[in-house]
Amino acid sequence: MYHEILGRQDAAAPTLVFSSGLGGSARFWAPQLPVLLQDYRVIVYDQAGCGRSQAELPDDYSIGHMAGELAVLLDSLEVQRCHFIGHALGGLVGLELALQRPALLQSQVLINAWSRPNDHSARCFAVRKTLLRDSGPAAYVQAQALFLYPADWIAANTAQLAQDDAHALAHFPxxxxxxxxxxxxxxxxxxxxxxxxxxxxxxxxxxxxxLVPWQQSARLAERLPKAQLHLLAYGGHASSVSDTAVFNRVLLEFLQEQI
Incomplete structure (x- = not known):
């Protein structure tokens, strides 16, 4: 899979592995990189079948496949221990990786993730599938911001979203x-x-x-033996983009506690 290794390259550098959500693109994590590259070795990647990791996915494709693909990549890079950060679908990859390869993960940060299906998210994804099948990629991309960001942020970032939409459409899987x-x-x-x-x-x-009710994360916090929940008031589904300063502070504080 396409990947980039950024930041510190010395053997003592803690390794962070970032896994994005449904879009599958390493580009999603650009707002986090400026505060991380001085102190950490950072690995970002395009998930299989997305962006620069071209592949034809099988009919029975699963989160288990995604975790296995990432494990193969990390093994090829001789990563023996890492801190994992996953957004939404990427968080599911982290949970699966923690089950498949627990010794690989020193810690994990799961952003707006879940452990089982819920009816609200199922309705949202049904709408997105209908848009894709019946109206095509342009309509799917245009609707994407509505699921990801707060309304006021969308209104205030029209130019950025236009660029993001154009990039997403040009690289649509x-x-x-x-x-x-x-x-x-x-x-x-x-x-x-x-x-x-x-x-x-x-x-x-x-x-x-x-898109994903916060109670899904609360459920994870109740059932994971070594978990803590940080609940943010603002940012929508992708606060790493829409409220970067607050998100980065919370992320850095946790990582500093683990190292």
Whole structure:
């Protein structure tokens, strides 16, 4: 898979691995890089079947496949221990990786993630699938900001969103791949196995997330043995972009506690 290794390159540098959400792009984490590269070795990657990691995904594609693909990449880079940060679908990859390869993870940060399907998110993803199938990529991309960001942030960042939409449309994945990725996150359910995950975990959730209710993160906090929940009032589903300063502060404070 396409990946980048940024920041410190010395052997003593703590390694951070970032996994993005449904879009699957390393580009999603650009707002975090300026505060991390001086102190950390940072690995970002395009997930299989997305962006620069071209692949035809199988019909039975799952979050388990995604975690396995990341494990293969990290093994190829000789990463033996790392701190994992995952947003939404990327957070599901982290939970699965913690089950598959617990010794690999020193800690994990899961942002607006979940352990099992919920009816509200299922409705949102059904709408997104309908847009993609019936109206095409342009309509899907145009609607994306509505699921990710607060309304006032959208109104105040029209120019940036226009650039983001143009980039997303120019690099839009094959429709079959995207539908299989949505099916994978809809099918994900590790609720009964959360007690087996002993990785120190920070859960970041947003009260105004209209795609994934914050109570999904609260459920994770209750059931993961070594988890803490940090609930943010503002930022929508992607506060790493829409409220970067606050998000970065919370992330850095947790990472500094782990190292």
């Amino acid at each position: 094959p429709q079959a791949n995207l539908l299989r990725r949505i099916a994978a996150l809809q099918a994900f359910d590790v609720d009964a196995r959360l007690g087996d995950i002993t990785t120190p975990t920070l859960l970041i959730a947003n009260r105004d997330d209209m």
